Structure formats: structure tokens, C-alpha cells
Amino acid sequence: MAVEDGLEEDELVMESLVSTEWLANEMGASDLRIVDCTKHLAGTGRDALAEYEAGHIPGAVFMDLTDLVDSNAAVENTLPPAEKFASRMQSLGLGDGSRIVLYDDSAVKTSARAWFMLKMFGAHDVAILDGGIAKWKAEGRALTQGKESLRHRHFTVWQDDKNVRTKAHVLANLHSKDEQVVDARAAKRWSGEEADPRPNIACGHIPGSFNVPFTEVYNADGTFKDAAGLKATFEAAGVDMGKPVITSCGSGVTACVLIFALHMAGKDDVALYDGSWTEWGNDPDTPKATKTA
Numbered sequence: 013m014a015v016e017d018g019l020e021e022d023e024l025v026m027e028s029l030v031s032t033e034w035l036a037n038e039m040g041a042s043d044l045r046i047v048d049c050t051k052h053l054a055g056t057g058r059d060a061l062a063e064y065e066a067g068h069i070p071g072a073v074f075m076d077l078t079d080l081v082d083s084n085a086a087v088e089n090t091l092p093p094a095e096k097f098a099s100r101m102q103s104l105g106l107g108d109g110s111r112i113v114l115y116d117d118s119a120v121k122t123s124a125r126a127w128f129m130l131k132m133f134g135a136h137d138v139a140i141l142d143g144g145i146a147k148w149k150a151e152g153r154a155l156t157q158g159k160e161s162l163r164h165r166h167f168t169v170w171q172d173d174k175n176v177r178t179k180a181h182v183l184a185n186l187h188s189k190d191e192q193v194v195d196a197r198a199a200k201r202w203s204g205e206e207a208d209p210r211p212n213i214a215c216g217h218i219p220g221s222f223n224v225p226f227t228e229v230y231n232a233d234g235t236f237k238d239a240a241g242l243k244a245t246f247e248a249a250g251v252d253m254g255k256p257v258i259t260s261c262g263s264g265v266t267a268c269v270l271i272f273a274l275h276m277a278g279k280d281d282v283a284l285y286d287g288s289w290t291e292w293g294n295d296p297d298t299p300k301a302t303k304t305a
Contacts, residue, residue: 026111026113026137026139027139028127028138028139028140028272028275028276029139029140029236029276030140030141030142031141031142031143032141032142032143032147032148032151032153035069035113035141035148036153039070039071041111043110044071044110044111044113045073045104045105045110045111045112045113045162046069046070046071046072046073046113046115047072047073047074047075047104047106047112047113047115047126048060048064048068048069048073048074048075048115048116048117048145049075049077049114049115049122049123049125049126050063050064050116050117050118050122051076051077051078051116051118051120051122051125051265052119052120053119053120060118061074061076065157065158065159066157067155067156067157068145068155068156068157068160069115069145069148069153069154069155069156070154070156071156071160072115072156072160073104073105073106073160073161073162074159074160075100075104075114075126076100077125077126079100080096080097080100080126080129082096087263087286087287087290087291088263088290089263089264089286089290090264090286090287091129091176091264091286094133094169094170094171095169097129097133097169098133098167098168098169101130101133101135101167101169102164102165102166102167104162105161105162105163105164105165106130106135106165106167107164107165107166107167108165108166108167110137110165111137112130112135112138113140114126114130114139114140114141115140115141115144115145115148116144116145117144117145117146120226120265120266121144121226121230121266121269123140123141123144124140124265124266124268124269124271124272125264125265125268127139127140127268127272128268128271128272128284132171132172132173132175132176133170133171133172134167134168134169134170134171134172140272142235142236143233143235144234146234147233147234147235175271175282175283175284176283176284176286177191177258177283177284177285177286178285178286178287179285179287179291179292179295179298181258181285182218182258182260182285182292183298185258186218186219186220186299190256191255191257191258191283192221192222192251192252192255192256192257192258193218193220193221193222193257193258193259193260193285194221194222194223194224194246194249194251194257194258194259194260194270195217195218195222195223195224195259195260195261195267195289196225196226196259196260196266196267196269196270197217197223197225197261197266197289198225198227199223199225201215201262202216202303203216203217203223203302204216204217204300204301204302204303208262208289208293209262210290212294213290213293213294214293214294214300215293215300215302216293216300216301216302217289217300217301217302217303218260218289218292218298218299218300218301219299219300219301220301221260221301222249222250222251223249224246224249224251224270226261226266226267226273228245229245229269229273236273236276237273239276239277242273242274242276243277243278245273246273246274246277253277256281256282256283257270257274257279257283258282258283258284259271259274259282259283259284259285260285260288260292261288262289262290263288263289263290264284264285264286264287264288267284267285267288268284270282271284
């Protein structure tokens with residue numbers, strides 16, 4: 013636990029990243045909410061809800077990220093309207109005054125997407141469990157089966173989209189270069205050596221963008237690198253840590269991993285291009301770049 017600047021000593025808040033040991037010690041606290049945010053990519057053959065019901069951290073509720081989208085948007089996985097988000101949070105028992113700890117068991121680390129949305133829509137005290145449920149299991153900690161439900165709580169929603177960018181923003185930035193674009197996709201997808209897995213999507217990347225595959229911000233055991241290691245990872249890719257960043261990926265999920273990693277490195281002038289390559293690569297009029305070794 014830490015004390016934020018300007019808070020009284022008794023107003024303790026969580027760090028943005030918490031350990032399995034910390035969570036185990038906090039279990040049962042009346043204001044603590046644990047959330048399984050697992051979402052798997054199509055084609056993996058995995059069912060996130062079924063896995064949750066088969067075994068989850070005690071007290072955890074299941075956040076269905078597949079549903080937390082704008083169903084009327086032209087681009088898949090677009091951020092949901094504020095009212096829809098608040099309604100879903102209230103039904104999960106996540107509300108004002110909750111300390112919310114997120115985890116996942118996904119190859120694409122989906123708890124970072126949940127963290128970004130919660131912060132964007134007004135939640136104050138939100139953390140990611142370092143190492144996720146995989147580390148929890150590896151340490152032999154308790155699991156519970158079935159579904160969990162909590163009493164509905166009021167979630168005061170307000171939408172702060174200053175950290176969200178549209179295609180128009182990114183197009184304008186090609187000329188202004190006010191912000192650096194950092195792409196979280198695997199190197200061969202960014203370079204154009206590999207075709208995009210989605211049909212009718214061009215290969216390559218946004219011109220001038222840097223590539224930091226999201227997997228590079230983690231240690232071998234699935235925990236995040238420390239602040240110095242994260243800073244070094246971005247700088248090695250050419251990112252200027254003193255200049256604002258826009259993150260992108262395939263559909264706005266792993267881009268949130270980079271946002272969280274930059275936050276952990278002390279950098280918060282970072283925005284999400286929510287449409288990401290799904291939108292950019294599907295538009296015949298957007299410029300695309302490729303890079304081969």
C-alpha cells in the first residue's frame with residue numbers, strides 16, 4: 013500500500029501493480045473487489061467463462077470483455093459508451109469506493125484493457141495482479157469453482173477521453189509528429205513480413221511508428237519488468253520517454269499493455285489509438301509502411 017500525494021495518512025490506496033502475496037493478505041477486506049478479466053483470441057479454442065467457473069481466485073467476479081464494446085461501432089472492439097460500462101460495473105458489484113484488483117489468464121494480457129477502461133471511466137483505485145492467476149496457481153494458492161456474485165453498487169461514471177485517439181488524430185499526427193506512435197504487435201506483423209490474421213486487412217504499420225511487442229515488457233515468469241527495465245525496453249526501440257506516445261496494436265487490447273507498462277515506468281502522457289491496425293489497415297486510403305531486414 014502507498015499514500016498518494018495530498019492524501020491523509022488514513023486514506024491509503026493501492027499501487028497500480030500488486031503482488032500475489034499482497035492480494036492473499038488483503039482477501040476478505042470489505043472494499044476489495046477481485047475481477048477475472050480473461051478474454052481469449054478467436055481461434056484459440058479456449059472459453060474464458062468456462063475456465064473461470066472451473067477455477068478462479070476466491071471472491072473474483074468475471075468481467076466479460078467481449079461484451080464491453082460499442083456494439084454499434086464499425087470497428088471491432090471499440091470502447092463502449094460510458095453508460096453501458098457503468099451498468100456492467102454496477103452489476104458486477106464494482107462501485108464507488110471499491111479497490112479493484114484485475115487479473116487474467118490470457119496470452120494477450122487482457123487485464124490491461126480492463127484497467128484502461130476503468131481508469132478512463134472514472135474508477136480511482138484499480139490495480140493489476142502481477143503475474144496473474146498463473147503465478148497464483150504456481151504458488152499453490154486457493155481457487156474456487158462456480159460463479160461469484162456481489163451486491164450491486166453505484167458506479168459514478170464520467171468519461172475522460174483525453175487519452176484516446178481516433179484515426180483522424182493519427183492521420184494529423186503523421187504531419188505534426190507531436191506524438192510518437194508505438195505498436196504493440198509482434199515484430200513480423202509490424203514489419204509486414206507476416207500477413208495480418210484478419211481478412212481484408214493490409215500488412216505493415218503506421219508510417220513512423222516504433223515497435224515494442226507487448227511481450228517484451230514482461231519477465232520470463234509473466235511478471236512486469238521493473239521501472240528501469242521497462243524504460244530500457246522502450247528506449248531500445250527508439251522511443252523518446254520525454255515525448256507523448258500513442259499506442260496501437262491489432263484491435264486496441266495489447267496497446268493497453270504498453271500504456272500500463274509506460275505508467276509503471278512513470279510516464280502517463282500516453283493515449284490509445286482504439287481503432288488500431290484493424291481500422292487503419294482496413295482503410296485503403298491510409299498510408300502504410302513495411303520494413304524488411
